[in-house]
Amino acid sequence: MNTTISDIAQMAGVAKSTVSRYLNGGSVSVKTKQKLERITREAGYVPNTFAQSLKAKRTNLIGTIVPRLDSFAAAQTMTGIDEELRAAGGQMLVYNAGQEREREIEAMHDLARQKVAGIILMPAQVTDEHLLAAEAAGIPVLLVGQGNEALHSLVYDDYQAGLLMGRYVLEKGHRRIAYLGVTEEDEAVGRRRKEGFKQAVLECTDCDVFYYESSFKIADAKLAAERILDECGPTLIVCATDNIALGVVKTAHVRGLSIPSELSITGFGGYEVTSIIHPELTTVRFPYFEAGKLAARHMLKLTAGEDVERLTVMDVEMLVRESVDNLNNSSV
Amino acid sequence: MNTTISDIAQMAGVAKSTVSRYLNGGSVSVKTKQKLERITREAGYVPNTFAQSLKAKRTNLIGTIVPRLDSFAAAQTMTGIDEELRAAGGQMLVYNAGQEREREIEAMHDLARQKVAGIILMPAQVTDEHLLAAEAAGIPVLLVGQGNEALHSLVYDDYQAGLLMGRYVLEKGHRRIAYLGVTEEDEAVGRRRKEGFKQAVLECTDCDVFYYESSFKIADAKLAAERILDECGPTLIVCATDNIALGVVKTAHVRGLSIPSELSITGFGGYEVTSIIHPELTTVRFPYFEAGKLAARHMLKLTAGEDVERLTVMDVEMLVRESVDNLNNSSV
DNA sequence: ATTATTTTTGGAACCGGTTCCTTTAAAGTC
DNA sequence: GACTTTAAAGGAACCGGTTCCAAAAATAAT
Incomplete structure (x- = not known):
């Protein structure tokens, strides 16, 4: 059914090694080259990937x-x-x-x-x-x-991301902050991102930060937000990912809290959706x-x-x- | 480097056909079966996919x-x-x-x-x-x-989707509606979805519908929304996809239009984000x-x-x- | 024209499996 | 113990390419 290199060789009246050489740019005379060019085209020949890979490993x-x-x-x-x-x-x-x-x-x-x-x-x-x-x-x-x-x-650069965000929100005057992170088993998101943020906090003298943890799921983030709002009433929640932030935003809406005047929220990631929602989410873009x-x-x-x-x-x-x-x- | 079926055969002192038979559940004596079981395991043998596919085509x-x-x-x-x-x-x-x-x-x-x-x-x-x-x-x-x-x-069932949506919004009393669709080259989204909607409109006596077109991109949808709002000031915009709806929502926010009291918006798709934004988007879920x-x-x-x-x-x-x-x- | 050199070709082995067919070994029968 | 039947194993061909090496043909040199 499928034409093989041997078929081509036979049609052209040459050995299959010659056909192979032609296909791979080896030394072939001009006339056989032309003949093979025509025949392979007419036969619609395509090499078998398996055979090639088998040899090439x-x-x-x-x-x-x-x-x-x-x-x-x-x-x-x-x-x-x-x-x-x-x-x-x-x-x-x-x-x-x-x-x-x-x-x-x-x-x-x-x-x-x-x-x-x-x-x-x-x-x-x-x-x-x-x-x-x-x-x-x-x-x-x-x-x-x-x-x-x-x-x-x-x-x-998760550390830098956390640091940038930390410095930014502190500069905006927030002093009662909740950080909604993820498990520290996640080295990048769970640890380094948070460490960067903590470093920024260290640079500030009078700041209360409450650390919470959630999964990456929006639903869990919503629940965590409820808890945060009940327990420590921060002016701002720094979320470890944009998705988590989305969950928190949702909870804020449900509670009728206006963003950012009654509650500020930030994320990390730069997901497209963060620029679609209203208000647009302040976040850190990851390339x-x-x-x-x-x-x-x-x-x-x-x-x-x-x-x-x-x-x-x-x-x-x-x-x-x-x-x-x-x-x-x-x-x- | 990688052990082949021949290696295994040699180690076991049998022919490679026997090994192949063993691997594929052919008839092999109990003791060679055990021997091969042990050897393949110890050698960490995994068959070469190419060779298999080459044969199996x-x-x-x-x-x-x-x-x-x-x-x-x-x-x-x-x-x-x-x-x-x-x-x-x-x-x-x-x-x-x-x-x-x-x-x-x-x-x-x-x-x-x-x-x-x-x-x-x-x-x-x-x-x-x-x-x-x-x-x-x-x-x-x-x-x-x-x-x-x-x-x-x-x-x-795009037709049904359009029909459902059309009937729903008409039932809610909307009579001045903009339909923001996509190119009719797209049979499903561009034509059938719209046809279903049109059918619903036909069932209503006093309804003004204005048809517009956009690409699938959010940015284009935003622009289209501007035009729609300027040109015909509908009470509702039916968008051919959730993404388009997102763009329209954005424009509404930018103009300070409250959703849904000042402008109603619907989409098609049931994207996750539509339940995250506020207000949640009325749409049709596609499985x-x-x-x-x-x-x-x-x-x-x-x-x-x-x-x-x-x-x-x-x-x-x-x-x-x-x-x-x-x-x-x-x-x- | 003859020999040396280079370019094209053909043939065969190989990649790592599967499968068909034959031979050998084991088991069953009389 | 000789003979038939069945189960297990071996050998070789094949899948469709690539590549090495030797043979043949074309070209260059003397």
Whole structure:
């Protein structure tokens, strides 16, 4: 049914090695080149990827393991990876881990088995199991979003993000603040982002900060917001992610609290939706798309055996918008 | 480096055909079975996918072509496809067409070349080129979101969605309405959705409807909303998608128009964000996730040579929320 | 014209599995 | 114990390419 290289060879009256050489730009005489050009075109010949990969022992596929498909960050990163990979003739094989650690591990084994050229992993947390699986895979593994000394990583400057945000809200006069974070098992979002914020707080003498914790889910954030408002009545809630902020915004609306005059709210991420809602959310932009592109570039280098710096830190950018009240004005 | 079936055969002192038989559940004596069990485990043997596929002439990969990665609908559908496929031992290969028709075509050729078992396509519009490419691919192609007689399709009941929405807003007393749609080249969203709405309008005697058009982009929707408000000052704007509605909501906020008392707005889709914003958006829910799962199930059947109904229509559900004012009350 | 050199080609092996067919070993029958 | 039947194992071919090496053809040099 499908024409093979042998079919072409027979039609052209040459050996299949000649056809192969023609296809791969080896030395072929002008007339056989022309003849083969015509025949392959007419027969609509396309080489069989398996046979090629079997011999070459590798594919042009890069496995990308994401925690979920329906998150802004993941989508942006994937888009970046895909764009860059395609430009280089590669392809992205997406593996959805569904936010389960075991499935991330399983994915690595699976992808290695399928002989993808490399793996880009966006984990919530890097465990020894991840390291072991990466080791066993025998192919380059690149971490995005979380860092680890044992692997190539591309991370965001979470500390700086926290610091920027902390300084900004303090500068706006807020002194009674709730920080709604996530589990410290998450090194980047749970720890570093918070540490940066804490550093900013340290630089301030008279500030009360109350630390709370939630999951990444909007529903949980809504509940946490209820608790925060009941327990400590802050002028501002700093949320560890834009999604959490969205949940808090929702709770504020439900309670009839006006943003920012009665409650200020901030996020982290720079999700598109934060500029759609009213008032627009003050947040820190994380360059997900650019990170995806860079990750792909790095991965291509790694698969080509080239050297890449082990740790790359992406800059973040403060996005000052409308959800933080300026308390300095009101005292003037 | 990687252990092959021959290595295993040698270690076990048997022929590789025996090992293959063992691996695939053929008849093997108890003691060789035990020996091979031990050896394959100790050697950490995993079969080479290429070699298998080369012989079998197919993969367990299902190609999925999406218009973009960062859309709620696409993400939900992909999640559904992935979930169902994985449960059946398959895998999803995502191809991002970046909203370009040529790249959809290119993707089909590309995927066919890679011998994916089938293709799930989410096009904005089905052209002859699509049909040709599907034909040439020689593998099952399943359309999601748009229908075509020539291919297996899974569509949403767009007409019904438009009808439901039309009847609902008319029932709420709106009589001066703007419908912000998209290009009629889009059969599902551009035509059928609108037709359903028009049918509802027909059922009403004294209703002024103004039809406008926008792209799918939020930015364009904002602009269109400006024009609508200036030109015809409706009590309600029916938007062809939730994203468009989001843009219109934004414009309303910017103009200081209160929703729904000064302007009612509706969407189509049921995107998560519509229940996060305030007021919550009244819209029609499209079962993207379920459609993804069903698409995967259908595709698995198709690749297995089983029969599947050519056209499947997914039901939609009216989501009555807060963004439509009840004009009947005000007159009481 | 003859020999040396370079360019094109053909043939065969190989990549790592699966499968068909034959041979060998084990078990069952008389 | 000889003979048939069944189960287990081995050998070789095949899937569709790539690549190495040797043979053949074309070109250059003497």
